[in-house]
Amino acid sequence: MDAKRVLDKSSVGIRVGGADFNYRADCSVVRDTRVPTVDSGPMPACMNGAALGSVLYTYVMDGGSVVDGASEKSFPKGNGPSSGGGILHDMEKTGSGGLGDQRDTGSTGVLKRASPTHCPSINGQLPGGLMHLDIRNPGKQAELADCFRAVQGQNLPPAERQPLPSSHIPVPRNRKPSGHADKEVMAATVLTSLSTSPLVLHPASTTTAAVPELASRGWKEALSASYSSSTSGNWSWDASDQSVPSTPSPPLSNDANKNFLLSSQGDDVNEDVTESTHFLFEDPIPRKRKNSMKVMFKCLWKNCEKVLSTSSGIQRHIRAVHLGRNSDSDHSDGEEDFYYSEIEVNVDSLSEGLSSLTPTSPTTAGPPPVFPLALTDVPRSEHISMNGSQSHFPTLLSQSAPSTLCHIRTDHAYQGPVAHVRTVSIGEKRQPAPSTHTTVNKNHALITPAPKPTQGTRKPRGEAKKCRKVYGMEKRDMWCTACRWKKACQRFTD
DNA sequence: CGTGCCGGGGT
DNA sequence: ACCCCGGCACG
Known part of the structure; x- marks a missing residue:
């Protein structure tokens, strides 16, 4: 099942740079696997062990290149992201409006995505994107890198390329086989960006646990190793994730679930599935834990600060605005997933500083009251x-x-x-x-x-005699309720 | 120290 | 919402 899914999606991933990779299949596979584990995902790739996986990411990261690939899909043109940016504003409005209000998935859904932001910058440069990935699993990188280079160096014949829409190009992070220093920097950047929504990340899904587990190990290790310096966020990537089904631990959460489901179910369903998945998986528990917390989805695209309450909404937004696809268009790659992050917003704080977050999403309205x-x-x-x-x-x-x-x-x-x-x-x-x-x-x-x-x-104390004094302890029943409850006397106000 | 009552906790 | 209390400020 997975394989199937993977394949389909994989095609997309491959597309990226315009250069095709044979890797696709692999990548896709990787992806699927990883999905369940972690959304952001480089990790998964590791898990699979397929170098390809890493490659995949790279493409995505390429951003620019990706875009190109994307262009086929729906991009109007030119420099992928950037072009998208132009569109953005217009689209944005629509998107926002269109966006559902459901917070549904939020919990499960998207944890963190690589920041799209990178992508744009990265555009032409694969390396940047790659770097990100690298950080996570250096080991694989090397492998991947080789592959990658090979690929880059030699573009595959067009025939090879598969026009298939990348159902999940999503991985924004790219690994680059080469340039460690750069990579690190990039990684740091990415982390930073990600750190924004640390809390959200975890929405681990219980269900996911089994499958992702395998994958998770691999990436975990990789992560731990790679992260050393840049542990910006609270990413819950800790070891705990696996064991703890509860909420926070598994970084895998959403995507993982999503993918998981997808893979198991049908290939095409993409969007629908995604949506449904959310429902299925939405763990009330995790969310509840913090009554005052609200999950919001923030667009990570470079200059886009869009925050929406719904994952579907944000996806739509990204799709429409940044990816240049029609919001209504039937197909969603899931690519969007990587361009937004889930963030938890403290409602209390919201009330205070509504200005910051609220404005963005209509949904947010709640707190103000x-x-x-x-x-x-x-x-x-x-x-x-x-x-x-x-x-x-x-x-x-x-x-x-x-x-x-x-x-x-x-x-x-x-x-x-x-x-x-x-x-x-x-x-x-x-x-x-x-x-x-x-x-x-x-x-x-x-x-x-x-x-x-x-x-x-x-x-200051009131001068008036209160029930206590008036009636005395003996006649306590005579006291006003407030006095009885040791509250401010209602009867004898000053 | 007695009183008034805030801030919490329990049901 | 109702009821209780710990504990603190005030006088």
Whole structure:
């Protein structure tokens, strides 16, 4: 099964430079294998042991060359990526819109891809791309390198080339047989870029475990060795991955799954499969682990900062904008996979710095709502509770928060029948406003997850006798609920 | 030290 | 949401 798949896809990979390689088949094979293991993938190649695999990458990396190859597919023209870039903007919009909202796959899906960014730069230069790969498994490189050279040196006859669309050219990273120093540099660069989305990477899929395992070993080793200096990210490439089915460990995650499935199922299905795969594999578990985390997909293409909430979306974006294929076009190579990375975004942080990420994707909208709520409460207690950091809130809120809200809120605080009466009267605001505080604080806490300003300022004690004093411990049942719960007294506000 | 109540935790 | 409490600030 794999073989089949591989073959088909392989063709694509080969295409790359325009120079064909016999390698294709191999590469493809490698690829498939690797896929399950790791998306980014050079590793897999190692696993297979097929030098070819490495070659494959190279092509991809070539970027420029790849592009050329791509051109056949759908590229309008010229320098692959660059041309794509031009298109980009236009496409982008569409793409974004078109992009699904599903975060689905995210978890499983794409971990990290090599950064497309490289590709463009690399364009003409195979080496750069290659370098990347090299880093990972130096050993193979040599082999590959040889092959590669041979290939390069002698272009295969056109006949040999297979026009087949590269279902998975994706591997952005390239290895270069030669030029170690350069390679390293490149690798570093790549890593850096990748590091951006360390968390995401792992979304390991349990399912994957079995298959990828084989592959994973190989690459792992390679990685460990190669990575030495540039361990920028938290890549979870650790040994743990295999053993731990859980979430984070296996770097393989998405792609692996994807590929895996694909390979097993049908050749063509590509996209569909991919999509479906996501669903299948999407592990709720991993995601959940961090409630505040949201998975986003970031386009790694050179100047593209596009961030989308959906893997499919980002893929489409890449396909359309960067790869120059029509978004609607039926076929997707999976090439896109390599040009985007999954990143986890802390929702909390989002709320604070929405500006950075949010804007990019429409989907992101979610978090914002938080503000309004928080704001609502604020107006009331502003002077008192908010003293320190939150002072700004009032302003913002003022607009949105009608006085009404305040009073309503108050009620909740601790609804004793009595309390209601008291609280309700908005007028109650007193200078010291300890009572007010209570309400406010509460609301604040509930509503705003964000860092609280509360800390230092503890409201001064109210003068009024509280339930405790009024009723005494004996009649505790008489106390307002708040007092009973050791909360700010609702009944006797100051 | 008693009190008020915040911040958390449990259900 | 309701209920409890640990613990801290304040007086």
